Amino acid sequence: MIIVVSGTHASGKTSLIEAFTTAQPQFQILPDPFETLDEYRTDAGAGIFFQQLEVTAARLLELSDGPVIAERGPLDFLAYLDALEQLGRPTRSPDHFRRGVDLCIEAMRKVDLVILLNLDPVHRIDVSEDEDPNLRSAMNDALLELADDEALTGGAEVIEVAGAPDTRLATLELAVVSLRT
Numbered sequence: 001m002i003i004v005v006s007g008t009h010a011s012g013k014t015s016l017i018e019a020f021t022t023a024q025p026q027f028q029i030l031p032d033p034f035e036t037l038d039e040y041r042t043d044a045g046a047g048i049f050f051q052q053l054e055v056t057a058a059r060l061l062e063l064s065d066g067p068v069i070a071e072r073g074p075l076d077f078l079a080y081l082d083a084l085e086q087l088g089r090p091t092r093s094p095d096h097f098r099r100g101v102d103l104c105i106e107a108m109r110k111v112d113l114v115i116l117l118n119l120d121p122v123h124r125i126d127v128s129e130d131e132d133p134n135l136r137s138a139m140n141d142a143l144l145e146l147a148d149d150e151a152l153t154g155g156a157e158v159i160e161v162a163g164a165p166d167t168r169l170a171t172l173e174l175a176v177v178s179l180r181t
Helices: 013-023 046-062 074-086 094-108 133-146 165-180
Strands: 002-007 028-030 068-071 113-117 157-161
Touching: 002 013, 002 074, 002 133, 002 165, 013 068, 013 113, 013 165, 046 068, 046 074, 046 094, 074 094, 074 133, 113 165, 157 165
Parallel strands: 002 068, 002 113, 028 068, 113 157
Antiparallel strands: none
């Protein structure tokens, strides 16, 4: 089983994965691809998002078996590219998005379950201005929209999750049990 936990920055992905794998230690964790890049760049531009899209796609394509839970998938970075355009930030190359769509379609065919962490106004995770709250919000909206495209999700079951951390964890655990039966 291959699970991808998707969401904008500071949406609770790492916390959910840590809680899940504490109870399910047989799952291998694929960390946020930003952590695997050789050069740490701090700009939130199309180049760094496309590079992370390539990393997420490659690692999904290289998997031979599970169980695996990945923090972010290619769809996350398509959403960042789309969000940059929505915000009028002149850093997106049309080629990045087109090539990203192709990579996303190919890689997501290996995924069984996508957990979409939606920003929840009731159970807020506040961020500082240096976390670019406008990009965070725009990416969240773009991700939810892109996740409606079955070609981009590879036919995986997609579950939108919000709420308190224990509610998110219970939803993920229930989805895994459901997929196993």
